[in-house]
Amino acid sequence: MGGDIEPGEARAPLTLASIASRVGVSVNTVSRALRAPNTVRAELRREIAKAMEELNYVPNRLAGGLAGTRSDIVGVVVTSLYYSEFAAIIDTLQSSLLASNLQVMLANTRYDADQELKLVRSILSWRPAAVAIIGVDHHPKVSELLRASGVPIIEMWDIGGDIIDSAVGLDHQAVGAAQASHLIERGYKSLAFLGSVRENDARAQKRAKGMQQRVLAAGLQAVTMATKQESGHPDLGESLALDLLKRHPDIDGIVCNSDVIAFGVLRALAKIGKRVPEDIGVIGFGDSEASSCITPSLTTVRPDRENIGRLTAETALARINDGASRTVRVEWQLIERNSTRSV
Amino acid sequence: MGGDIEPGEARAPLTLASIASRVGVSVNTVSRALRAPNTVRAELRREIAKAMEELNYVPNRLAGGLAGTRSDIVGVVVTSLYYSEFAAIIDTLQSSLLASNLQVMLANTRYDADQELKLVRSILSWRPAAVAIIGVDHHPKVSELLRASGVPIIEMWDIGGDIIDSAVGLDHQAVGAAQASHLIERGYKSLAFLGSVRENDARAQKRAKGMQQRVLAAGLQAVTMATKQESGHPDLGESLALDLLKRHPDIDGIVCNSDVIAFGVLRALAKIGKRVPEDIGVIGFGDSEASSCITPSLTTVRPDRENIGRLTAETALARINDGASRTVRVEWQLIERNSTRSV
DNA sequence: TTGAAAGCGCTACCAA
């Protein structure tokens, strides 16, 4: 290879025209050989395929997207890549879309509303076939832009609120209520919500709210909040827990915003000699892989994450093909382990 | 908004021409106002900006990329999204690129070589400004395609082998040797390498090889391998460990391919009453967040992952701007905790 | 400082 190209020189990429002239047909026949193979004579089709193979032709999808009606890009906007939940969602979403030749364009807002606006604008500038975005609580301008774009929008992870087009997610408030119920039923009386909660983590706030309501309904005292904006890490869980128990020594049940935070909480409790689950019950969120391996193993909530990615892909495809918009409630289960008493 | 558009109807997106006619200038003045602002009168520039703001104009980057020379897309090809290492790399990479208005297009091969080829082809069809890809061991056609594309290629995570253009990563063989040394120095005598190792996980194979060589150099018996192709999960670690010790009861040192696998190994050892680190030493790879929280806390290797993303972005930018190609060795450290004896 | 015109590589429509 290389031929008369200078070594290291970027050769001008091949075009459909290069293939066409080599095979001796028009550009447009080559295009159809790719896009609508059955409108091209089989023999010719083979010749074209052979030429493409030999020349290592790679189509220019920028041109294709511009000329055509769709761009085969699906924009995916997440708030974090560190939560294994979101990694799992992206993983299944990407591989499900691949079957339809849709490419994922990724953006990560890191829970920053201005970043979200900038990124959504950027994503839309690629004229995506669809956009999948974490959450239903957006920068107002984001909702406006998405709505006005005419592009199918799938909101993921949360279904509690105004939905732009379609959504696939959990009812986080119900999760929070279930976490509280679990602790209350096991005799814990003074509950706290603890974790890394960013200003724009509406899901965490919904879980805390669901918990709060359940606690009040049970006639117990209000939930104590112990949260910080910095990112989630066991060290943060440890320091929040130590601080919490210093201020509120009566706390005997802790709902954590994530399993990773819970790991730090358990470490803190071990250090100060509190027994789990006897003295204090701890419950996480997310069912991280390590949660069944720590001591004590962590009671937590497991969202059906693989399904979120898959269902989002399905919904996106349906919408792209003019299907109706829809809201899909994804299942989750409370996994009882040894960090909370058994009934 | 809406005007004479049917509700729910996707309005045709605005173009530069819409802005131009509204302001009463030519298309190309508007284009220059965006691309080379100082060639446009300040007042006019403001009017144009105002019109764009009011009409919610979103540029069409497909058109821009086609007409221009670059596409502002950076293709990112990973082998998995589940390893938090790769999530961390993507996170920093994406946010570093954002500053230069480069957008990440994501592809996930799931350790499948055919998938890799398909995805790389697909990525190249977007005429990316650069491609960042995990590993240096690719499907031969992949290397050929990448090399021939003329696009700057940054190989990430591994630097042990033939590099297409530039690389930012670790010397995995050295890591494996260090893991073995750590165990040998602490008196462990019969070592095993254990984990989920996919056929195309060349990095794991390099670590195993480095370990092997170190063990032979110490005059100890060869490393016992206990691996499976299925994906990494504590349950796999547990079953591999149980199996390993049934076949080789003399094993007293286990190097795991990932921390997550190590979690399962520790669980297995607890179940069969082996004491860690007294009877058996266990060392992981990756320094997962939970590793300092399990019991016993896990000795492991921590690659400087944030730096890989950042340095990859820097290298990509440099290459895009005609800088020289380079290979960057990224640091890592062995973190000693309680799953191996102290010296 | 601005505008006119040509074209990036492809798809889509219509005619052959």
Next chain:
DNA sequence: TTGGTAGCGCTTTCAA
């Protein structure tokens, strides 16, 4: 079953 022709929305000369 094939080819001609006209754009898609932008950038990029080159002139004015």
